[in-house]
Amino acid sequence: MIEDSQPPATPQLAELYSDFEASMLVPLWTQIADLMPASPASCARAHLWRWSSLLPLAERAGDLVPVGRGGERRAVALANPGLGGQPFATPTLWAAVQYLMPGEVAPEHRHTQHAFRFVIEGEGVWTLVNGDPVAMRRGDFLPQAGWNWHSHHNATTTPMAWLDGLDIPFVHATESGFFEFGPEDVDTTATPARSRSERLWGHPGLVPVSAAVSVPSTPLFVYRWERTDAALDDQLRLEDERHPGVLEKGHAAVRFSNPSTGGDVLPTIRAEFHRLRPDATTRTRREVGSSVWQVFDGRGEIRVGDEPWTVERGDLFVVPSWQPLTIGAESRLDLFRFSDTPIFERLHQHRVLVEGEPA
C-alpha cells in the first residue's frame, strides 16, 4: 500500500528527499508501514538454544577465560538472530549462562539494570548482595534489584552454571543505565544455608514491622525451589479436587512476587514458574512484549508462530512480542519464564489475546 500511495518520482521530489537528508530529516510517508504496523512486527525471532550445546561452550570458556575486574563475569549471552548480532535475547531482555569455576570470585559491582539468577542445575555458589550471602541451588530464583552491590563466589570443588536475566537491552535502548565497580574480593566467604533476606522476608504473609513499607523491587533475594515446587503441586491437587487455582486445565503457574507490594519482583521484569501435567496443552496466547523460557524438567513440544520444537531440560527459547505461543507437555513439564510485561503494564500498553477468549 505504501508504494501505491507514494508521490510520483520526479526530479523535484528527488531533490526534496536529498535536501531532507542533508537537513537530518526523514519523511513519514515513506516509513509509516514499517514504523507503525497493524500489530507488533518483531525484528526479534523465535529461537531455541539447546542446553546440550550451551553448557559445553560455557565449560570451554571456563578453561580459557579468567574471571575478574574488567570483564566482570564469565557470562555467555543469547543473541537473537533478528537483532543484528547484539547480545540481546529480545529487544528488552538479556539472558546468559554464567559459569564459575571452583574457588573463583566474580568481583563486586552494581548497576541500575535489574537482574536475577535462575539455577537450572548444580549448587555451591553464593551470591553476596549488599554483604548478605545467598546460597544458589537447583530451582532457586534470585531476583536482584538495580543498584545493589553484588558478587559471586564458588565455595566448592565443582564448577557451577546458571542463568542470568537482566533488562540490559531495554536500559541500553533507553540510554538510562549507571554502573559502579566495588572491591575485587568478597568481604565474607561465609556460606550460610539461609540468607538474612530470607530470615526477614521469607515468611509467608509476614513483614518485619521495622521495614514495613512498599519498595519497588523485592527485598527477598531468593525464592527456594522447595516452595515453588510445593505451590505448583498444591494448584494441581486443588484441580484434582475441582477447586479453582490452576491457570487453565492441567496448567499450574505461580508468579514470583515482591512481598512488600504483591507485584512483580522487579520494576521491569516479571518471573513465573509453570507446570503442565503430562499431555496437557496450553491455549495459544499472544501478548505485547517478549519472554524467555527455560525448561526446568520434563519434555514437551513448543510452538511459537510456525516454529515447532521438542524441548528438554535446560533448553531456552524466546517468544517475541505478539507471536502466538502454544506449549504441549509429553511428560510432566516444568518451565521457568521471565518477561518484560511490567514495562507495558505500567505504561498502559499491555495487551493479551488468548485463544477462545474475547480480545
Next chain:
Amino acid sequence: MIEDSQPPATPQLAELYSDFEASMLVPLWTQIADLMPASPASCARAHLWRWSSLLPLAERAGDLVPVGRGGERRAVALANPGLGGQPFATPTLWAAVQYLMPGEVAPEHRHTQHAFRFVIEGEGVWTLVNGDPVAMRRGDFLPQAGWNWHSHHNATTTPMAWLDGLDIPFVHATESGFFEFGPEDVDTTATPARSRSERLWGHPGLVPVSAAVSVPSTPLFVYRWERTDAALDDQLRLEDERHPGVLEKGHAAVRFSNPSTGGDVLPTIRAEFHRLRPDATTRTRREVGSSVWQVFDGRGEIRVGDEPWTVERGDLFVVPSWQPLTIGAESRLDLFRFSDTPIFERLHQHRVLVEGEPA
C-alpha cells in the same frame, strides 16, 4: 479558657440559646474546647481484662446460652468503661471472646464489617469461609474480609474459646454496614489440616498467576503460628548477629500482610505480633488511633498513661488514641496486637510520637 471567652450571660443571650435549641442549632463557641482539643482526648479509657476472669464467664455462657440463628454467635465483647456501656473495646474496634461447645455450629452469615479470629488456646474448631474449611489452633491468626460467608463448627469433644476482632464500632459510627443470613447448617464438616486459601496463597513470595491482582483484603485466610514464631525468632537471631531486623533493642515484631498488596490484611484493621526478650522494654510510644493487645505468652509490665498492670497469658488490654504505651518484659513476652491504623493512614491522619525520636 472557654469560660473566660464566653459572652456575658444576659437575658437576650439566654433567649438566643433557647432559640438555637428550638431550631436544632448549637453554637461552636461553647463547644470548641471539647470538640477540638489540642491533641486527641479519648473518651475511651485504658483498661485491662484478665483472661482468668473472662474465660470462666465464657464457660458459664456455654452452659446457659445456645448458639444459633438470631443471636448468631456466643461472643462476649469487651465494653470500654469510657464508652457508656456499649460493647466497644475502643471507638473503632470490637474485641470479644467467642466460645463454642463440642459439636456446635455458629450459623453462616456475612457482613461488610471486617473480622478476624486469634486463637489464644485450644483447637478443634473449623471456620468455613466461602466453603473453605480453615482449622484453628493456638497462635493462629485468621483474618476475614467483609462480605465473605462464614460459619464455625466445633469438630471435637472439648469446648474452644478464641478472640474475635472486628471494626463494628467504626462501621456503626459511620452507619455503613450490611448484613445477610446464610444457611443455618454448615455445608461441609470436612476438617482438612490446610485450607484451600493456604494452598493457593500460603507460599512465601509466590502468587497464583490465575489470581494475580491486588485485592483490598487478604486472600490468605489463616497465618499459622509456626510461621509467626519462626519469623520472630529469626529477627532476634539477626539481632544477636548484629544485623538489622528488630523494631528496637530486644523487640521483634511482624505485621500480618495481604500477599496481593503487601499492605494490611484488612482495609480497616492492622494486626501484628510482638516478641520481647526477657527484661527488654519498649520505648514509650503515642499514636493516633486505638489498639487492643492480648498477651500470648509470658509475663510483663504494661504502662498506658498512668495505668500500670502486670499481665499474663490471655490478658487483654486497650490503648486509647494518643495515650503513651510502654511494655516491659519479665520473661520472654509474646503479644498479639490489632489496631485501626489503616483508617488513619489511608485518610492521611496518622501521627506517631516515639520517645527519643523527632515528632
Next chain:
Amino acid sequence: MIEDSQPPATPQLAELYSDFEASMLVPLWTQIADLMPASPASCARAHLWRWSSLLPLAERAGDLVPVGRGGERRAVALANPGLGGQPFATPTLWAAVQYLMPGEVAPEHRHTQHAFRFVIEGEGVWTLVNGDPVAMRRGDFLPQAGWNWHSHHNATTTPMAWLDGLDIPFVHATESGFFEFGPEDVDTTATPARSRSERLWGHPGLVPVSAAVSVPSTPLFVYRWERTDAALDDQLRLEDERHPGVLEKGHAAVRFSNPSTGGDVLPTIRAEFHRLRPDATTRTRREVGSSVWQVFDGRGEIRVGDEPWTVERGDLFVVPSWQPLTIGAESRLDLFRFSDTPIFERLHQHRVLVEGEPA
C-alpha cells in the same frame, strides 16, 4: 427475631448478665440486631434547616456574641435531631453558619480537621490561609486542608455569613484531632482579588513544575463561582447538542477536585455542585455515607425517605446514610453538596444504589 432467639430468662442467666456488666463485658447475642442491621440504619435523621430562620439567628449572635480567642468563631452548627443534641449535621459531618461583622477578625488557628467555606450570599471577607488572602464571594467554594493556619477578617462595612463544612464529627468519633492557636490578629489586611494559590494552581490542566507532586489535599484554596457556573452551563449545552456530559437527563454536576491528583479536594470530604433544568427530576439514589446539601438558587422539591420538602435559596438539608434521595426542580435549581464519600471509597466500603441500575 432477636427476642425469639434469646436464651430463657433464668436466675442463672440474670446472674451471668450481671457478672458481665461488673466485668465490663457485653454479650453479642442481645445486641446484634442493632449493631449489625441488614443495611445502614442511621441514627441521623433527614432534616431541613430554612435559611430564612438560620440567618436571623446568626444576625442576633452577631449582636450578642463577640468573636475572639477561645470561642474562635461565631459559628452556629446544625444539630441533627437524631444525634442527641450534639452539633453534628451527620455522624461524620459538621455544617455551620459563620457570621462576621464589619471590621471583625476571627483569630488564626489550625487543626487537623479538614474544612471548607461555601458562600451562599454576600462578600467582603478574606480568609487568610498560611498568609495567603483569599476573597470570598457568592458561589465560591474554599476548601482548606487540615493543619493549615487560617483566619478570617471582614474588610467591608456589611456583615457576611457563609457555610462552614468540616469533618469534626468523624475526627471526634475516631479521637484523632490536633489543634493549635496562632496569633490573635491577622498579619496582613491586603485584599487582593486573586489569591496566590489561584495564581499558581488555578489554570486548567497546568501545574507549576516547582510543585508538581501529588498532595492529599488540594493546593487550590478557592474555586470561583464563574468557573463552576460555566462548567454546569457547558454540560447542559452539550446535552442540548446530544453529546455526553450530564449526569442524567437534565442534571449537570461537577465535582471540585484536587488538581495535583484529580481526586477529592480533601481526604475526608467530597464537594460537588449540581444544576437541574426546570422540571427535571433525579433518579432516586441511595449511598453509603451521609451528605449535606444547600440550595444555591431556584426552587425545588426534595424527598429523603418519606420526608418531602419544598426548598428555596439557602435552605440546608441532610441525607443520612443509605436513605433514598430524589430531587425535583420547579425552576432551574442549583445545589451545593458535600459528603463523606472519600472515607468509604478509600476504605472500600462504598456502595451506591441508583433507581433503574443494577445493584
Next chain:
Amino acid sequence: MIEDSQPPATPQLAELYSDFEASMLVPLWTQIADLMPASPASCARAHLWRWSSLLPLAERAGDLVPVGRGGERRAVALANPGLGGQPFATPTLWAAVQYLMPGEVAPEHRHTQHAFRFVIEGEGVWTLVNGDPVAMRRGDFLPQAGWNWHSHHNATTTPMAWLDGLDIPFVHATESGFFEFGPEDVDTTATPARSRSERLWGHPGLVPVSAAVSVPSTPLFVYRWERTDAALDDQLRLEDERHPGVLEKGHAAVRFSNPSTGGDVLPTIRAEFHRLRPDATTRTRREVGSSVWQVFDGRGEIRVGDEPWTVERGDLFVVPSWQPLTIGAESRLDLFRFSDTPIFERLHQHRVLVEGEPA
C-alpha cells in the same frame, strides 16, 4: 580497561568465539564496557534544527507530496544524527513538522502510540478526535492518547504547519504498537471555537461527575495558549512579590497535566512550557531520558554538553539522556519542551542532577 582484562588471544579462544557466533551467543566480557557504561552514554546527539530551514522544506513537500491514505500524514521527522538515519529525534521520541494545505484532509486512523500537536504558528486546522473537532492555534498544545481515532482538516485558505510529537521510537524499540485505518474523509467539517473536551474538562479544578474516574491519558484534548501564557505570567509576578512559584530565579515553568490524575498528560510523554526573563540563566541540569525543545518566542543561548547555539522562534533542539543542559535568555524566552520522563519515573529509573544541588 576492557582490553587489559581480555583473555590472551589464542587459537583455542578464536575457535571458541567462532563457535559462540555459530550458536547465536555473545560473551559479556568483550561487550560490557559498551553495554554498561558508568553513566548513560547516548548514541543520540545534541542537535539543532532551524525553523528557517525546516519550514521551507515542509512547504516544498506541500507542493510535491499529496496527503492521503497510505502515507497518512505530510510529516517530516527530525532524524537524530547519532541514530543511523532513522526518523527518531531521540531513542524514544518522534518530532516532526506536519504541513496541511488549504482544504486538505489527513485521513482518520488510530494507533497505540501516544501523540500530541504543538502549534508554533498559524491556525485554521481542526483536529478531529473521536469526532470532536479541536481548533489549533498558535501556542496551543493538543495531547492525544493512543487508540483515539483522529484526523486533521484545513478549513482555511492558507497552509498550516505544526509540531507532531509521539513515542514512535519507544514503541518501535519495544515492539508494542497497534494501528488501524479509519474512513478517508472526515465525518464533520464543523469548526467550533471550543471542543467538547474543553467544555467538559477545561474548567480548573472541576471534573464532570459523570466521568469522575482516573484515566491514564488526559481527557482534555487541548491546552490553550492564553491559559499557559497567563500561568507563566502569574509565576513571574509572584516572584516579583517574593512569593514561591517559579522553578528557579527568573524561570517560570508549567507542566501540562491530566486533570483526572494530576499527572502527566500521556503515559510516556511529559510536556512543559518554560519562560525565562531577559538575561536569566538556568542552572545546568542532567537527567535520565531525552527531551526535545522548541523555541516559542524570543532569543537565547542554549548549551548542551559542548554544543552552544543561539536560538530563535521555531528552532528545535534535542537533549540526549544525561547530557548537561543550560539555557540563557537574551530577550524574554518562551520554550515548549517534551520528554520521555514518565517512562523512567514509572519504572523507578529516573535520576536528576542539578548544578549546586545534592545528587
